Amino acid sequence: MAKTVMIVDDSASLRQVVGIALRSAGYDVIEGCDGKDALSKLTGQKVHLVISDVNMPNMDGITFVKNLKQIPAYKFTPVIMLTTESQEGKKQEGQSAGAKAWVVKPFQPAQMLAAVSKLVMP
Amino acid sequence: MEFDQALQTFIMESRELLEAMEESLLGLESSPDDPDSPDNRDAIGAIFRSAHTIKGSGGLFGLDGIVAFTHVVENVLDRVRGGEVPVDGDLVALLLSCRDHIGMLVEQIAVDAAAQPDKETEATGIMLLNQLKAYQAGAKGTAPAVTGARVQSQAPVITTLPSGGTVESDNWHISLRFSHDVLRNGMDPLAFIRYLDNMGKIVHVVTLPDAMPLVPDMDPESCYLGFEIDFHGDNVGKATIEGVFEFVRDDCTLRILPPHSRIEEYIQLINELSEDKIRLGDLLVNSGSLTRKELDEALCLQALSAESCREKSPTQDICQLGEILVKQGMVQPELVDAALGKQKVAKENKVQESKLIRIQADKLDQLINLVGEMVIAGAATSLLAQRTRDPALHEATSTLSRLVEEIRDSALQLRMVQIGETFSRFNRVVRDVSKEIGKEIGLSIGGAETELDKSVVEKIGDPLMHLVRNSMDHGIEKAEIRRQRGKPAKGTVHLNAYHESGSIVVEVGDDGGGLNRDRILAKALEKGLVTANQTLSDQDVYGLIFEAGFSTAEAVTNLSGRGVGMDVVRRNIEALRGTVEIDSREGAGATVRIRLPLTLAIIDGFLLGVGSASYVVPLDMVMECIELDDAERQETRESNYINLRGTVLPFIRLRDQFRELGKAGRRENIVVVQYAGQKAGLVVDELMGEFQTVIKPLGKLFGNLKGVSGSTILGSGEVALILDVPALIQRAVSKEAQLLAYGL
Numbered sequence: 001m002a003k004t005v006m007i008v009d010d011s012a013s014l015r016q017v018v019g020i021a022l023r024s025a026g027y028d029v030i031e032g033c034d035g036k037d038a039l040s041k042l043t044g045q046k047v048h049l050v051i052s053d054v055n056m057p058n059m060d061g062i063t064f065v066k067n068l069k070q071i072p073a074y075k076f077t078p079v080i081m082l083t084t085e086s087q088e089g090k091k092q093e094g095q096s097a098g099a100k101a102w103v104v105k106p107f108q109p110a111q112m113l114a115a116v117s118k119l120v121m122p
Numbered sequence: 123m124e125f126d127q128a129l130q131t132f133i134m135e136s137r138e139l140l141e142a143m144e145e146s147l148l149g150l151e152s153s154p155d156d157p158d159s160p161d162n163r164d165a166i167g168a169i170f171r172s173a174h175t176i177k178g179s180g181g182l183f184g185l186d187g188i189v190a191f192t193h194v195v196e197n198v199l200d201r202v203r204g205g206e207v208p209v210d211g212d213l214v215a216l217l218l219s220c221r222d223h224i225g226m227l228v229e230q231i232a233v234d235a236a237a238q239p240d241k242e243t244e245a246t247g248i249m250l251l252n253q254l255k256a257y258q259a260g261a262k263g264t265a266p267a268v269t270g271a272r273v274q275s276q277a278p279v280i281t282t283l284p285s286g287g288t289v290e291s292d293n294w295h296i297s298l299r300f301s302h303d304v305l306r307n308g309m310d311p312l313a314f315i316r317y318l319d320n321m322g323k324i325v326h327v328v329t330l331p332d333a334m335p336l337v338p339d340m341d342p343e344s345c346y347l348g349f350e351i352d353f354h355g356d357n358v359g360k361a362t363i364e365g366v367f368e369f370v371r372d373d374c375t376l377r378i379l380p381p382h383s384r385i386e387e388y389i390q391l392i393n394e395l396s397e398d399k400i401r402l403g404d405l406l407v408n409s410g411s412l413t414r415k416e417l418d419e420a421l422c423l424q425a426l427s428a429e430s431c432r433e434k435s436p437t438q439d440i441c442q443l444g445e446i447l448v449k450q451g452m453v454q455p456e457l458v459d460a461a462l463g464k465q466k467v468a469k470e471n472k473v474q475e476s477k478l479i480r481i482q483a484d485k486l487d488q489l490i491n492l493v494g495e496m497v498i499a500g501a502a503t504s505l506l507a508q509r510t511r512d513p514a515l516h517e518a519t520s521t522l523s524r525l526v527e528e529i530r531d532s533a534l535q536l537r538m539v540q541i542g543e544t545f546s547r548f549n550r551v552v553r554d555v556s557k558e559i560g561k562e563i564g565l566s567i568g569g570a571e572t573e574l575d576k577s578v579v580e581k582i583g584d585p586l587m588h589l590v591r592n593s594m595d596h597g598i599e600k601a602e603i604r605r606q607r608g609k610p611a612k613g614t615v616h617l618n619a620y621h622e623s624g625s626i627v628v629e630v631g632d633d634g635g636g637l638n639r640d641r642i643l644a645k646a647l648e649k650g651l652v653t654a655n656q657t658l659s660d661q662d663v664y665g666l667i668f669e670a671g672f673s674t675a676e677a678v679t680n681l682s683g684r685g686v687g688m689d690v691v692r693r694n695i696e697a698l699r700g701t702v703e704i705d706s707r708e709g710a711g712a713t714v715r716i717r718l719p720l721t722l723a724i725i726d727g728f729l730l731g732v733g734s735a736s737y738v739v740p741l742d743m744v745m746e747c748i749e750l751d752d753a754e755r756q757e758t759r760e761s762n763y764i765n766l767r768g769t770v771l772p773f774i775r776l777r778d779q780f781r782e783l784g785k786a787g788r789r790e791n792i793v794v795v796q797y798a799g800q801k802a803g804l805v806v807d808e809l810m811g812e813f814q815t816v817i818k819p820l821g822k823l824f825g826n827l828k829g830v831s832g833s834t835i836l837g838s839g840e841v842a843l844i845l846d847v848p849a850l851i852q853r854a855v856s857k858e859a860q861l862l863a864y865g866l
Contacts, residue, residue: 076343078310115369
């Protein structure tokens with residue numbers, strides 16, 4: 001059975017590109033456009049990995065991860081944070097919220113795929 | 123003419139070679155145990171080369187005496203190099219004497235190229251040649267040839283590793299120990315290992331369940347496993363493998379050892395690296411055998427161990443980075459050795475590069491003089507430009523004066539030499555004197571890279587020699603007494619140099635008995651240097667030993683005698699505009715501290731106005747300027763001190779000091795100056811700011827003038843006197859003390 005990855009970002013195009021890359025590698029992908037939207041879509045189904053941006057409207061990535069880790073079903077779900085070079089502080093914050101992996105923006109689809117497959121094999 | 127010049131070059135070159143030879147011989151003497159160690163082999167090689175070069179060049183000049191003698195020395199050295207003659211203390215001593223003899227011959231040539239050695243030198247030569255015979259080929263009693271030394275020194279093939287087992291195959295070896303939290307953080311250890319398999323082939327995995335507790339104690343959310351992985355990958359580097367574990371890097375201990383076939387490759391890479399970066403860690407990282415992250419970790423460990431070392435015992439050496447890297451299993455020892463070798467070569471090349479240009483000292487002096495004139499002319503130009511109030515001209519001159527300042531600094535830099543060379547000469551002195559007086563004494567040197575003016579270096583040698591000999595002879599106790607006092611039998615003399623607020627401090631210290639205050643005081647009373655009711659600080663008392671006529675062996679046995687007048691030392695230092703002071707702790711040792719100005723020719727000055735005259739104070743000594751307001755002027759009319767933020771600041775009115783005529787200015791300022799830890803104020807009318815100053819010495823006629831150390835020419839062409847701040851401070855402080863003593 002294919003593994004499920006959730007991508008949370010307010011940029012639709014980014015979600016699309018990452019989605020294409022991941023789907024073609026054999027993952028199932030669900031999308032969320034911000035933290036609030038993503039939480040509403042997580043209803044207990046199995047998700048193997050979450051990729052989340054930091055800066056998003058409605059609910060930012062760090063609050064989202066904090067909330068995610070409160071839900072028993074997703075307590076151990078690994079999270080990849082998308083940071084930019086200038087967000088060293090955010091990286092620390094994200095780590096303490098529970099996101100132990102990160103990919104620096106801007107990235108190539110292949111880089112994202114490599115990071116994902118380090119954590120979850122398709 | 124040209125031949126003479128070449129001869130001069132030969133003499134200079136020989137002096138340098140002989141110095142290098144002496145250094146190597148002393149190095150050999152200090153660690154003779156292992157004649158086959160690479161260091162000692164290098165030293166022997168260097169000694170041989172020195173002798174060989176001197177012989178070779180000497181032949182070109184027809185210096186038969188030098189050639190004949192050096193030839194014999196070279197023969198013996200060749201046998202030493204070949205391992206046919208063992209190195210021992212006697213041989214080193216003999217070779218040192220030979221080196222001195224060659225030096226003597228060279229110096230005689232330096233005086234007169236056609237000179238024949240005098241009788242005494244000739245006799246020494248013959249005696250040394252006789253002694254050398256014992257070591258020459260065919261002589262009886264020499265040790266049988268020790269062969270095989272060279273074979274041993276070839277690189278051995280190392281197959282075992284200190285940790286992580288053996289890497290003989292073409293496989294990388296990866297040791298992984300996950301932390302307990304890795305699962306809780308949402309990481310799946312197996313996912314990383316699976317990803318690794320994508321990049322190459324995992325040949326073998328051993329799972330280490332050793333850390334697994336018994337079932338009742340086990341937490342299913344914790345990870346207890348470790349893995350040993352053999353991995354085969356083409357075109358995979360250490361950093362790439364580390365990258366696989368990027369996300370768990372903080373949650374695991376990771377050690378990656380390259381395949382054996384890679385080691386040679388790395389060594390080659392290390393050797394091919396450019397020589398810009400010569401730190402061990404950088405070399406290893408650049409070659410790819412160490413990752414940046416591992417280096418950071420090792421440096422962290424080093425810092426930690428350094429801290430704990432300091433707490434436990436201050437004498438213990440800090441762990442070397444190389445050792446840590448090997449002990450942690452981050453890098454194989456061969457690679458560390460290769461990098462260290464590379465480091466050494468790079469350093470040597472640097473040193474050689476820095477020796478490239480040789481300039482005659484007088485050319486340099488001329489340059490400095492010209493720069494001095496330029497500084498004055500520049501100041502005059504700036505002044506004129508200011509008067510014209512033409513902004514463009516003003517701009518141009520300020521650029522010019524900035525450049526002049528830079529030229530001045532670099533010109534002065536040319537004269538700066540490291541004090542290390544002067545210091546290392548004392549290795550020999552300490553060795554010889556300690557043998558002569560039968561005490562075991564070592565020399566420790568600090569701050570060898572401190573730079574000071576060449577002319578100062580030349581003049582400081584003699585005073586240092588006096589001080590070192592004094593320390594050894596009278597400061598350091600006999601071995602029995604040292605043992606009784608609980609000190610190591612071997613005494614130490616320290617030489618140290620460092621910069622301190624515009625001056626250079628040179629220290630000569632020992633861990634001997636220190637000065638005996640009571641005895642010095644008694645002697646001073648007897649000589650009438652002090653009176654019985656004077657209160658003297660320790661500093662004052664110690665300073666008494668620098669008074670003329672104070673040195674009789676009986677008076678203060680632990681720091682005088684021998685006819686070495688400490689007053690001569692002080693006079694020499696004062697001639698360099700320096701000062702001397704002594705720190706001493708009874709039973710623990712004494713330190714003589716010499717304070718010297720950074721340069722003798724040009725300084726940054728601070729221009730002051732009193733009445734119609736101008737004075738200059740070295741800017742480095744100025745601490746602050748404060749205005750003396752009317753109330754304070756009234757208050758201080760009679761006294762000679764003010765309250766500066768709660769401390770007493772004695773001051774001197776320059777107007778009174780130099781009998782400046784004319785009415786006092788509408789305003790007065792106090793310039794607070796500092797020297798050697800003491801502060802005083804100078805009361806002046808006007809503050810005129812920073813000013814580059816070329817020091818012109820005062821004529822002989824004014825040699826005894828107190829409070830003035832030189833003169834300079836201002837941009838306007840007027841003459842300003844440069845104040846002798848140490849003397850003025852001394853005066854202000856002692857005046858103050860006198861007043862206090864009389865209860866005023």
